[in-house]
Amino acid sequence: MAMRLSGAPVRDKILKYILLKGREAGVNAGLTVLRMGEKPEDLAYEKSIIAMGEKAGITVKVKLLDENMTDKKAKDLISEINNDKSIHGVLLLRPMANKEAEKAITENLAPSKDVDGITPSCMAGLYGADKTYFPPCTARACMEILSFYNLSPKGKRVVVIGRSLVIGKPVSMMLLREDATVTICHSKTSNLKEITKNADIVIVAIGRREAIGGEFLEKGQTVIDVGINVTEENKLIGDVNYEEAFSIVDNITPVPGGVGSVTASLLLLHCLQSCLGIIDKY
Amino acid sequence: MAMRLSGAPVRDKILKYILLKGREAGVNAGLTVLRMGEKPEDLAYEKSIIAMGEKAGITVKVKLLDENMTDKKAKDLISEINNDKSIHGVLLLRPMANKEAEKAITENLAPSKDVDGITPSCMAGLYGADKTYFPPCTARACMEILSFYNLSPKGKRVVVIGRSLVIGKPVSMMLLREDATVTICHSKTSNLKEITKNADIVIVAIGRREAIGGEFLEKGQTVIDVGINVTEENKLIGDVNYEEAFSIVDNITPVPGGVGSVTASLLLLHCLQSCLGIIDKY
Numbered sequence: 324m325a326m327r328l329s330g331a332p333v334r335d336k337i338l339k340y341i342l343l344k345g346r347e348a349g350v351n352a353g354l355t356v357l358r359m360g361e362k363p364e365d366l367a368y369e370k371s372i373i374a375m376g377e378k379a380g381i382t383v384k385v386k387l388l389d390e391n392m393t394d395k396k397a398k399d400l401i402s403e404i405n406n407d408k409s410i411h412g413v414l415l416l417r418p419m420a421n422k423e424a425e426k427a428i429t430e431n432l433a434p435s436k437d438v439d440g441i442t443p444s445c446m447a448g449l450y451g452a453d454k455t456y457f458p459p460c461t462a463r464a465c466m467e468i469l470s471f472y473n474l475s476p477k478g479k480r481v482v483v484i485g486r487s488l489v490i491g492k493p494v495s496m497m498l499l500r501e502d503a504t505v506t507i508c509h510s511k512t513s514n515l516k517e518i519t520k521n522a523d524i525v526i527v528a529i530g531r532r533e534a535i536g537g538e539f540l541e542k543g544q545t546v547i548d549v550g551i552n553v554t555e556e557n558k559l560i561g562d563v564n565y566e567e568a569f570s571i572v573d574n575i576t577p578v579p580g581g582v583g584s585v586t587a588s589l590l591l592l593h594c595l596q597s598c599l600g601i602i603d604k605y
Numbered sequence: 606m607a608m609r610l611s612g613a614p615v616r617d618k619i620l621k622y623i624l625l626k627g628r629e630a631g632v633n634a635g636l637t638v639l640r641m642g643e644k645p646e647d648l649a650y651e652k653s654i655i656a657m658g659e660k661a662g663i664t665v666k667v668k669l670l671d672e673n674m675t676d677k678k679a680k681d682l683i684s685e686i687n688n689d690k691s692i693h694g695v696l697l698l699r700p701m702a703n704k705e706a707e708k709a710i711t712e713n714l715a716p717s718k719d720v721d722g723i724t725p726s727c728m729a730g731l732y733g734a735d736k737t738y739f740p741p742c743t744a745r746a747c748m749e750i751l752s753f754y755n756l757s758p759k760g761k762r763v764v765v766i767g768r769s770l771v772i773g774k775p776v777s778m779m780l781l782r783e784d785a786t787v788t789i790c791h792s793k794t795s796n797l798k799e800i801t802k803n804a805d806i807v808i809v810a811i812g813r814r815e816a817i818g819g820e821f822l823e824k825g826q827t828v829i830d831v832g833i834n835v836t837e838e839n840k841l842i843g844d845v846n847y848e849e850a851f852s853i854v855d856n857i858t859p860v861p862g863g864v865g866s867v868t869a870s871l872l873l874l875h876c877l878q879s880c881l882g883i884i885d886k887y
Contacts, residue, residue: 443725443726443729443730443733444725444729446728446729446732446733447725447726447728447729447732448725449732450728450729450731450732450770450774451725451728451770477793478793478794478795480796480800486781488732488733492732495789499768499774499789499791502791502793504788504789504790504791504793504794504795504800505788505789506786506787506788506789507777507781507786507787507788507789508786509781509784509786511759511760511784511786512760512786513760513786514762518762518786521803
């Protein structure tokens with residue numbers, strides 16, 4: 324029987340910190356969300372950010388982008404945002420329908436306002452273990468959950484399944500920074516079971532519902548499930564078979580209520596840190 | 606008894622390609638080496654690059670930098686180099702005595718001329734698996750040796766020991782790009798022996814002479830030794846105990862005559878590719 328690593332107390336601690344720290348400093352940090360179109364998952368994430376922003380004292384504004392915006396319009400918009408002193412952080416809801424605009428925004432956003440770590444500067448910073456750049460929030464959410472529950476990855480064998488720029492690679496870089504021994508697995512990995520069974524911590528970011536069952540896991544392990552998959556009945560389930568894993572491992576994050584519930588709070592934390600000019604541990 | 610993966614034929618194939626390709630295109634590619642001071646290892650590397658440049662038809666020029674150069678002087682120099690159409694590639698001999706100048710050069714060098722992959726853009730490119738940026742030459746040398754000897758890392762378990770930006774991390778990114786399952790180990794890794802013994806390929810970049818002995822290795826493995834250590838008798842030896850490893854594994858690179866002999870040829874290859882505007886496989 325595992326311990327359920329709920330994201331809620333991790334998130335609440337972060338939100339409380341933001342509110343107190345922001346008040347203490349007497350600042351009013353602002354986050355701008357850039358959205359193109361009306362995708363349900365974008366609207367859901369946006370809604371949760373706005374609600375959390377209210378709790379944490381961060382002003383969240385949404386800017387709707389024209390799907391036909393030109394490259395020049397995108398660059399002008401970002402230049403305006405970079406110069407706007409009331410905006411401390413920017414979130415792009417990706418992928419955007421207009422790829423060229425998305426690229427222009429990503430490449431031109433000021434690294435200091437890149438609170439989700441998507442610009443080349445932030446990527447190079449994370450890769451280079453330079454803690455003055457923001458990491459992607461989902462990757463940091465995994466790290467904050469481990470830290471909150473006193474499950475330090477230092478010296479541990481961590482297996483990361485997935486090599487995306489949103490989660491697999493950034494969380495691997497963050498784990499390395501914390502002195503974990505990191506194995507990055509992916510769709511071309513053979514003998515995955517043998518590899519996961521030898522890990523102390525398994526971070527799963529495959530993007531396929533319940534891809535990891537009990538046969539991949541061992542007693543004593545910690546499992547962080549980053550997957551969010553929607554079933555036909557509109558139920559959210561992870562990349563890990565929770566029931567099976569729960570009966571085997573020592574610690575596991577649920578879906579929903581795990582990693583996903585911490586991500587948005589880190590976006591707001593980064594926004595406050597950008598406003599205060601302090602990046603790094605909160 | 607292992608097969609000795611000599612770097613010489615890998616290097617010679619690359620140099621031949623550069624010479625032919627350059628002649629065919631009728632271009633005269635130029636590399637500029639930036640050196641500060643007279644460190645013996647810098648002078649040795651510079652000398653080998655100049656000699657290889659002559660063989661490959663690449664013009665190599667050395668620019669000596671003043672140890673007391675200001676940040677502004679460094680930036681002006683790089684701006685001049687970025688605009689100089691006869692310079693297609695730049696190599697910084699690092700570490701430099703003047704850290705501020707080194708930083709200014711690294712941050713301002715045009716990514717297209719960054720033939721050793723040290724700028725933030727090139728690092729972000731490699732991290733993001735964007736093959737239009739040059740990787741660090743030592744990391745690519747490991748990959749070219751594997752490729753030359755038909756030891757594809759695809760689907761293989763590769764253990765990289767070392768997490769530096771010069772070799773450990775970039776070679777890990779290149780291996781991931783080639784669909785290897787990559788484990789990054791370092792000084793804080795526990796049970797290193799157990800981890801290396803389970804690998805198909807072990808890439809060693811620790812920087813400590815003969816740190817990896819036979820007890821870390823198994824039959825069937827390929828060992829790439831990136832270490833170059835100088836003994837009291839001025840002999841070069843690797844991070845792997847070559848004699849012990851040779852009697853156990855299937856394939857191993859020698860030191861000297863392995864990875865180190867391929868590195869400079871890739872610098873020249875990148876230089877030609879920069880000149881031709883073609884980056885990627887040669």
